[in-house]
Amino acid sequence: MANPVLEVKNLGIDFGGLTAVNNLNMEVYEGEIVGLIGPNGAGKTTVFNLLTKVYDPSRGSILLDGKDIARMTTVDVNKAGIARTFQNIRLFGKISVIDNVKTGMNNHHAYSVADAIFHTKKRNESEKRITEKAEELLKIFNLYDSRDIEADSLPYGAQRRLEIARALATEPKLLLLDEPAAGMNPQETDELMNTIRFVRDKFAISILLIEHDMSLVMNICERIYVLNYGTLLAKGSPDEIKNNEKVIKAYLGD
Amino acid sequence: MKGIMNTLFGKKNRSRTISFSLVILVYIVIEILMHAIRMPRLFTSLLVPVCCYIIVALALNLVVGFSGELSLGHAGFMAIGAFTAVAVSGLSASAVPNGMLRLFLSVVAGCIVSGLFGLLISVPVLKLSGDYLAIVTLAFGQIIKSLINNMFLGFDKNGLHFSFVTNEVSLENGKMLLSGPMGATDTAKISNFTTGIILILITLFIIYSLINSKYGRTIMAARDNRIAAESIGVDISRTKTLAFVISAALAGMAGALYALNYSTLQPSKFDFNTSILILVYVVFGGLGNINGTIISTTLLYVLPEMLRSLQDYRMLIYAVVLIVVMQLTNSSRIRRFADRITDLFRKKGEE
Numbered sequence: 138m139a140n141p142v143l144e145v146k147n148l149g150i151d152f153g154g155l156t157a158v159n160n161l162n163m164e165v166y167e168g169e170i171v172g173l174i175g176p177n178g179a180g181k182t183t184v185f186n187l188l189t190k191v192y193d194p195s196r197g198s199i200l201l202d203g204k205d206i207a208r209m210t211t212v213d214v215n216k217a218g219i220a221r222t223f224q225n226i227r228l229f230g231k232i233s234v235i236d237n238v239k240t241g242m243n244n245h246h247a248y249s250v251a252d253a254i255f256h257t258k259k260r261n262e263s264e265k266r267i268t269e270k271a272e273e274l275l276k277i278f279n280l281y282d283s284r285d286i287e288a289d290s291l292p293y294g295a296q297r298r299l300e301i302a303r304a305l306a307t308e309p310k311l312l313l314l315d316e317p318a319a320g321m322n323p324q325e326t327d328e329l330m331n332t333i334r335f336v337r338d339k340f341a342i343s344i345l346l347i348e349h350d351m352s353l354v355m356n357i358c359e360r361i362y363v364l365n366y367g368t369l370l371a372k373g374s375p376d377e378i379k380n381n382e383k384v385i386k387a388y389l390g391d
Numbered sequence: 392m393k394g395i396m397n398t399l400f401g402k403k404n405r406s407r408t409i410s411f412s413l414v415i416l417v418y419i420v421i422e423i424l425m426h427a428i429r430m431p432r433l434f435t436s437l438l439v440p441v442c443c444y445i446i447v448a449l450a451l452n453l454v455v456g457f458s459g460e461l462s463l464g465h466a467g468f469m470a471i472g473a474f475t476a477v478a479v480s481g482l483s484a485s486a487v488p489n490g491m492l493r494l495f496l497s498v499v500a501g502c503i504v505s506g507l508f509g510l511l512i513s514v515p516v517l518k519l520s521g522d523y524l525a526i527v528t529l530a531f532g533q534i535i536k537s538l539i540n541n542m543f544l545g546f547d548k549n550g551l552h553f554s555f556v557t558n559e560v561s562l563e564n565g566k567m568l569l570s571g572p573m574g575a576t577d578t579a580k581i582s583n584f585t586t587g588i589i590l591i592l593i594t595l596f597i598i599y600s601l602i603n604s605k606y607g608r609t610i611m612a613a614r615d616n617r618i619a620a621e622s623i624g625v626d627i628s629r630t631k632t633l634a635f636v637i638s639a640a641l642a643g644m645a646g647a648l649y650a651l652n653y654s655t656l657q658p659s660k661f662d663f664n665t666s667i668l669i670l671v672y673v674v675f676g677g678l679g680n681i682n683g684t685i686i687s688t689t690l691l692y693v694l695p696e697m698l699r700s701l702q703d704y705r706m707l708i709y710a711v712v713l714i715v716v717m718q719l720t721n722s723s724r725i726r727r728f729a730d731r732i733t734d735l736f737r738k739k740g741e742e
Binding site: 140189191210211212215216217220221223227228229230231232236237239240241242243246248250253254255256257261264267284303307 | 451493596597599600604605606607608609611612614615616619620621622623624626627633680
């Protein structure tokens with residue numbers, strides 16, 4: 138198999154006396170779509186917060202393309218190549234849809250404050266490229282027609298799609314999706330699945346996603362990690378997970 | 392050049408076109424009026440101060456409206472700009488006899504010094520999240536006022552003389568620039584309305600250029616959602632510092648213009664009340680609303696002056712007007728009504 142993009146080794150975090158995640162080992166390979174599932178409170182979002190350094194891990198290491206990012210800041214982790222969406226949507230509500238996406242591109246298009254104020258050629262060319270790229274992303278996520286409205290006034294499903302578009306704008310190697318299908322109807326979920334696959338192929342990235350919608354997970358994930366009480370319960374292909382007794386027990390109880 | 396023209400009058404940004412047209416139009420009308428008829432002294436004396444307060448309110452709106460941080464010390468930055476400008480203007484009076492050039496130098500100096508102070512206080516404070524900036528700027532405003540209140544600065548042929556305690560500055564045939572609580576005395580009045588308007592236009596240009604660039608987007612992103620902004624690689628403290636420093640520099644510019652409009656100026660002019668007054672202009676005009684800021688500053692500055700004849704009732708009426716307008720602009724019914732009217736006009740325009 139190809140090289141691992143993400144390699145998590147013995148990752149753990151304690152909040153006071155409570156161990157939320159412990160001894161987690163996982164890999165995500167190039168071009169893979171990997172699922173992270175588990176019952177409520179299993180620590181899935183905590184893992185995402187550790188990977189993006191919202192929390193500092195108490196132990197373990199996180200390797201992105203072989204480089205340890207466990208001591209970086211959230212901003213540097215994004216620059217290194219991890220982008221994410223949030224379980225409770227976090228958009229920039231009072232700026233326009235297209236500006237939300239454009240904000241994601243800042244680190245790849247450098248021009249100075251003086252360039253901005255004096256409208257230099259550098260600024261204008263950068264802005265033109267940013268706009269073109271942002272429009273392209275909005276078209277992929279079917280948001281192009283609402284590009285000029287405030288992000289807050291988008292319908293729920295569209296807000297979820299915009300968050301993914303904004304994360305992709307940072308040109309990540311690894312995209313973390315936290316419940317991308319939450320609150321969507323079956324038809325929207327179907328469309329989302331196609332979009333996720335399309336995005337993976339077009340931008341050649343790896344995707345790690347948390348999701349409760351099992352039809353989505355079983356459909357698009359190539360491998361699945363199951364988390365329970367902060368530790369790894371099982372890992373394997375969708376079929377293996379479906380038939381794993383420990384997983385069934387964790388979800389349904391004894 | 393084409394890019395600049397596009398920014399000023401491009402179709403895409405209506406608010407921007409309105410701002411520039413509004414300011415230029417008002418300028419032309421007032422200039423014509425001043426040449427055609429004899430305007431009362433009360434009116435003409437308000438022109439430059441209004442320009443100054445518009446600039447400083449626009450500057451504060453960059454912090455409060457766009458960056459989402461609270462500053463309670465913008466009068467402090469005005470004071471720094473003002474007294475820097477007085478000193479520069481006084482020192483260069485013989486070297487640069489041309490008033491316009493001296494004004495330019497003084498305004499630039501006021502701008503830079505004030506911006507540096509802005510950098511000095513915002514770098515440590517904006518590393519923290521929370522309301523710390525409000526607290527620090529509140530203290531900063533008071534400290535600056537007290538400092539200038541106790542500062543004696545003069546120069547003669549032996550050079551600059553400076554004292555912090557009492558007026559120990561003895562000059563041989565020289566000139567006092569700052570004399571403690573008396574402030575600046577005998578300043579050459581070199582500000583004028585045209586310069587004020589030009590500085591407003593420059594301020595508008597800087598602010599619009601900034602908010603329509605990647606920097607503006609990060610400033611607003613950091614305001615709307617800190618965690619999400621960090622997750623897409625926005626350095627929050629740097630972004631907020633940028634907005635604050637530019638705002639401080641512009642406030643200094645306004646102060647410089649203000650100081651050079653009067654022959655005497657006391658430091659007590661730039662006290663806490665002035666900071667709050669500027670904040671009122673910004674809130675009244677709408678957070679992040681540039682045209683609103685211009686209009687509200689003009690109205691709220693001119694209104695109390697116009698009501699002078701009513702003496703004691705003056706501040707009462709001012710307060711009532713403030714409350715009524717704030718209530719009205721926040722009422723959803725009035726908003727809907729305003730939306731219907733604008734829709735009506737738009738339809739007519741399309742036909």
